[in-house]
Amino acid sequence: MAAGFHLGDIAVDVVFKDIKHIHLSVYPPDGKVRIAAPSRMDLDTLRIFAVSKLAWIKQQQRKLREQARETPREFLDRESHFLWGTRYLLKVIEEESAPTVALTPGTLVLRVRPGTSEEKRQAIIAGWYRRQLKEAATGLIARWEAILGVQAGRVFVQRMKTRWGSCNPDSRAIRLNTELAKKPVQCLEYIVAHELTHLLERHHNERFKTLLDNNMPQWAQYRDLLNSLPLAHEEWGY
DSSP states (O other): OOOEEEEEEEEEEEEESSOSEEEEEEETTTEEEEEEEEOOOOHHHHHHHHHTTTHHHHHHHHHHSOOOOOOOOOOOTEEEEEETTEEEEEEEEEEOOOEEEETTEEEEEEETTOOOOOOHHHHHHHHHHHHHHHHHHHHHHHHHHHTOOOOOOOOEEEEOOSSSEEEEETTTTTEEEEGGGGGHHHHHHHHHHHHTTTTOOOOSSSSHHHHHHHHOHHHHHHHHHHHHOOOOOSSOOO
């Protein structure tokens, strides 16, 4: 069931679910606010909760307004694309053969059949990004499992519209956003360490921060780097 209320000029959407805890989120690109709440709660209780978080909500909205956006991609020659924080210029070669994506110094080479649509080119490159991220994440996950003394369950690499990664402590499933393949590899390592730490502490509390401090002292630098980089141009809805 969906509902909502306003805090001044801030609209707060509320979704009631069969969950135990309140989850407050501020979504890019324009700072939409949503609360996922246990079904038993009433709107007055949630309004009081939101008021207590108002300063944080405004801070997150300000960060989103200030964060740069990527320009739309058309998958044409000399368009900029990124892998692990390095910029490459796209070169499209049309030929009668199976599509491929390859890197050469400074260039991302996309080979497609003549007449391949923009949507199909996008899908080919998206699949390539997934493979790059999965390969890099496999080694990092193994490394951080050993550091933290945990064992992840299934690892999913997928397009995620609202977060860089997630962890389900019950199933031990880890999900990673394919957009991380475009960012410096330190950003991916931070997200891997962050999500695996949730297998030791599910909440973002002081114990969680202490675990990160002890095992990745520079985690806040990597987080800030990731948050300073451009977001994908599309709207991240929910």
